[in-house]
Amino acid sequence: GGAGDAVAHPTSFEELKLLSETAGKLVVIDFSATWCGPCQKIAPVFAKLAEDVPEALFVKVDVDEVPDASAHFGVQALPTFLLLKDGKEVARFQGANEPELRRQL
Template sequence: MAASEGAAAEGSVIAIHSLDEWSIQIDEANSTDPKKLVVIDFTATWCGPCHVMAPIFADLAKKFPNVVFLKVDVDEMKTIAEQFSVEAMPTFLFVKGGDVKDRVVGAVKEELVKKLELQMAQ
């Protein structure tokens, strides 16, 4: 995704390249609906399992257009990764109203899908 693509259309993954972009996306999700689910993929360019999960994450974004899907490169956005104590890649966080509700660490498609569906039901 190009850096010039700011707010992406529903059903797509939004890459975060600045703290401003991060704030805009989180604030927008929380202001439209405090129970809106935001799923964050903490990734790295050098991470093989991250590359395996990227198309799966993109497919989930298409299947769940009412969920906000964000992608954060831990090397580019260290402060965000540190804020959420991300230590392994990929790490997926499920956030509602600014609170982390769940996480998946590692390239485990089944667990990612299961927890996404669980969070959608709550």
């Protein structure tokens, strides 16, 4: 048990790609970095949402750990939240925007 268990934490691009193509449920990806203040601020919110919305798959990616992630998904600023359904992008937004994150779920 404990916080953060509800969030997947891929450490390779292959793993991220597999998670992003999960069929039949909404996949929410948080592109983040340890040096990014707003990313750290929204992290506990993201973890809490993952527990509150078990029907969606929450994925947190450290862009330094998975350098190919940003380029592949066209991420230009951190944090960026990307929502995918059956591997297709349905929404994206930038910034530690809690109301927007909740609205999209």
